[in-house]
Amino acid sequence: MNKIIKIFLLSIIAIPLLAQKYEFEPPLLYEYYFSQPDTGNGLFQFVYRINYDKLFFTKDGESYTSNIRVTLELQDSSSGAISRTNDDKRISVSTFDETLDKTKSVQGLLNIKLEKRKYFGELTLTDISANKDFAFPKTSINLTDESPKNYIVYSPDGEKYYLANRRKTIPFSHTTFSLIYASVKNEQKNDSLCLKFNSPTDSLTFCSYTTLNDNYILKEDSIGIYLSSVSTSSGNSYLFKDISLKLPEGKFSVQGSGKDKTIFEVKWWDKPHSLLNYDISLKAFSIIESKTLVDSLKELGNNLGYSAFNKYWKKYDPSPNTTYNDLMGEYYTRVDYAQKTFSNFATPDGIMSDRGQIYIKYGPPLRVERSSGANGKNLEIWFYKGRNKPYYFRDNLGNGSYQLVKEK
Numbered sequence: 322m323n324k325i326i327k328i329f330l331l332s333i334i335a336i337p338l339l340a341q342k343y344e345f346e347p348p349l350l351y352e353y354y355f356s357q358p359d360t361g362n363g364l365f366q367f368v369y370r371i372n373y374d375k376l377f378f379t380k381d382g383e384s385y386t387s388n389i390r391v392t393l394e395l396q397d398s399s400s401g402a403i404s405r406t407n408d409d410k411r412i413s414v415s416t417f418d419e420t421l422d423k424t425k426s427v428q429g430l431l432n433i434k435l436e437k438r439k440y441f442g443e444l445t446l447t448d449i450s451a452n453k454d455f456a457f458p459k460t461s462i463n464l465t466d467e468s469p470k471n472y473i474v475y476s477p478d479g480e481k482y483y484l485a486n487r488r489k490t491i492p493f494s495h496t497t498f499s500l501i502y503a504s505v506k507n508e509q510k511n512d513s514l515c516l517k518f519n520s521p522t523d524s525l526t527f528c529s530y531t532t533l534n535d536n537y538i539l540k541e542d543s544i545g546i547y548l549s550s551v552s553t554s555s556g557n558s559y560l561f562k563d564i565s566l567k568l569p570e571g572k573f574s575v576q577g578s579g580k581d582k583t584i585f586e587v588k589w590w591d592k593p594h595s596l597l598n599y600d601i602s603l604k605a606f607s608i609i610e611s612k613t614l615v616d617s618l619k620e621l622g623n624n625l626g627y628s629a630f631n632k633y634w635k636k637y638d639p640s641p642n643t644t645y646n647d648l649m650g651e652y653y654t655r656v657d658y659a660q661k662t663f664s665n666f667a668t669p670d671g672i673m674s675d676r677g678q679i680y681i682k683y684g685p686p687l688r689v690e691r692s693s694g695a696n697g698k699n700l701e702i703w704f705y706k707g708r709n710k711p712y713y714f715r716d717n718l719g720n721g722s723y724q725l726v727k728e729k
Contacts, residue, residue, distance in 0.1 A: 348375040348455065349391070349446055352489050355435070355464045356538055356551070362434040365464065366539045367393050368486045368546050370426050376412060377448040378420040385420050387412045388449040394433050395462065398439040407429045409449070423591055430541045439463050449544065453573075468581050470503040472537070472548060481547040484539065491565050493589040495640075495647050497566040501548065502529070502577065503536060503558040511578070512561045518573040518585070525567060529559040566643045593653035593658065595672075598625050602630065605656040608678050655681045667722035675725040679703065679712055686712075 350370045357363040368627075369391055376387040392407040407431045414420060444457040473491055474482040475498050485498055494499060502514065515528040536558065537548040568587045575583045595601045606616045614633075618626045634649040636639065659677035664670065671677045680686075686703035693699050699716040703721060714723035 349444070349457070350486065350488050351444070352486050354539065355437075356536065357437055357464075360649045362436055363464065365395070365433045365435045366541060367431040367433075368428065368484060369431075370428050370486050371446075372426045373412070373414070373420055373422045376420070376427070376451075377451060378412075378414070379450055381413070383412050384415050385417060386414075386450075387420075389427075390447040390449055391429055391431070392445040392447065393433070394443045394445075395433060395435065395440045396443075397436075398441060400423075404433050404435060406433050406693065421611070428484075428541075428545045430539055430546050435464060439465065448494060469577065470537075471583060471585075472501040472503065473573075474499050474501055474548065481542075481544075483544060484546040484548065486546065487588070487590060489587040490586045490590075491568060493565070493568075493570050493587050493645055494591070495645055496565075497563045497651070500527075500561040500562065500564045501537070501558055504577075511557065514557075514577060514720065516561065517576050518568065519576075520571045520573045523569055523571065523573075527561050527564055527567075531562065533558040533560050533561040565645075569644045587726065593650070593657045595656040596649075596653045599627055599630075601656075601672075602653070605653065605672050606630070607683065608672075608681055617713055652681065655684060663723075665721040667718065667720040674723070676701070676703075676714055676723050679725070683708070698722050 331443050348371065351367060353367045355365050369536065371389070373387075378385040378387045388409070388411050390407050390409050392405065394403060394405045396403050408431050410427050410429055411671065412427050419425065440462045442460050442462045444460075446455040446457075447453070448455075457601060471487065471489065472482070473485045473487075475485055475496060476482055482499070482501060485492060491500070500516075502516065504514075512532060513528060513530045515526055518525045518527070533550070536551045538545050538551050540549045541547075565587070570587050570589055572584060572586045575585050595605055603615050603618060606618075618630055620626075621629055630651075631646075634646050637648050638646045639648055641647075651693065656672055659674070659680045660671040663674045663677040663680070668674045672681070683705055687706045688704040689705070690702040692702075694715075698719070701714040703712040703714070705711075713726050715726045716723050
C-alpha cells in the first residue's frame with residue numbers, strides 16, 4: 322500500500338487535474354453589500370458568479386462564445402419605487418471542453434445608489450444570443466441591518482483582495498482564502514479581534530492583530546471583483562489571513578465582540594461525486610487497499626467508518642497542516658473521471674474496469690496510441706512519463722470493454 326501511495330503522490334504533483342466534476346450548484350451565485358455614508362444615499366453592490374458549465378455557449382468560428390445579461394430590479398417596499406441596472410458579459414473559449422468546465426467562472430458587479438430601507442429584489446439572467454430569460458424568485462433585502470460585513474477573499478497577486486463570492490461560503494479547497502471582517506460604525510475600535518467558530522463537532526477561535534483600512538467598496542478589473550479601501554472616521558476592518566487552512570467542512574456559527582452571530586458554511590463546492598456516497602468511496606478505495614481494511618471500515622458504519630476513512634487519508638496528506646487533503650481530493654477526482662469515461666453497456670462500472678483502475682492509480686497517460694490488429698480487435702497503449710513500461714488494453718469482444726493484456 323505504501324508503494325502505491327508514493328507512486329500516486331508523485332503523479333498528483335506531476336499531472337494536472339483533468340477530471341469532470343459533478344457537484345450541483347444553482348446557475349448563478351450571488352451576494353450583496355451596502356455601504357452607508359454619513360449623509361445621502363448608500364451604495365448597494367451586487368456581485369454574481371456563474372460557472373462556465375451553466376452558461377449558454379454557441380460555436381463562433383474556431384471558438385465558443387456566450388453572451389449574457391444579468392438584470393437586477395429593486396422595488397422599495399414602502400413607496401413601490403423601482404431601481405434597475407444590468408451587466409452584459411461576453412465569454413469566449415477555444416475548446417468545447419472549456420464550456421463544461423466547473424472550475425472556471427465569470428463574475429460581475431452591479432451598483433445602485435439606494436436609501437437605507439427594505440426592498441424586494443428580482444434577478445434575471447438572459448441568454449442574449451437566444452433571447453431567452455431565466456428569472457429567479459423574488460427575495461427580500463433589508464438594508465437597515467447594521468451587522469458587520471464579512472468578505473471572503475483571496476489574493477493572487479499579493480496586492481489586491483479579490484472576492485470569492487460563492488454565497489458567502491468559505492470554499493473548502495487547496496486554494497487559500499482569508500476573511501476580512503469590517504465592523505459597523507457604532508462598534509468600538511480595537512487593535513485586535515477574535516472570532517469564535519462553533520459547529521456541532523468543532524470549536525475554533527481565530528484572532529486578528531492586523532487592522533486594515535476602515536472600510537471597503539467593491540470594484541472590478543480583468544481578474545475579478547476586488548476590495549478598494551475607503552477612508553472613514555469610524556469602524557475597523559480586520560484581516561484573518563489564510564483562515565480556510567484550519568476550517569473543516571460544515572456549518573459554523575461565528576461570533577465576534579458583539580452579540581450578533583453570523584452563519585458561515587465551509588463548503589467543498591467541487592467535491593468529487595464519489596465522495597458523496599460512502600459505499601462508492603470504499604469501492605474505489607479497494608483498488609489500492611486490502612479487502613480486510615475495506616471490510617473493517619464497512620463494519621464501523623457510515624459515521625464512525627467515514628471518520629476512520631478520513632484519518633487513513635490524512636496519514637498521506639502532502640500538506641498535513643491544512644484541513645483540505647490534496648491527495649484524497651485528486652484520487653477521488655480520478656475516480657469520478659474513470660466512472661464517467663470508462664463505463665459502457667458492457668462495463669457499467671468504470672471504476673472497476675482495467676483502464677479505470679490504471680487511470681485512478683497513475684492519472685491521465687502522457688500519450689495514448691490506438692490501433693486495430695490483424696484480428697480486427699482494437700488496441701490502446703498508454704504511456705506514462707517516468708514509467709518505463711506502457712500499458713496495453715485490448716477490446717476482445719468489440720463492445721468497448723478493454724482489458725489489460727500485458728504491461729511490457
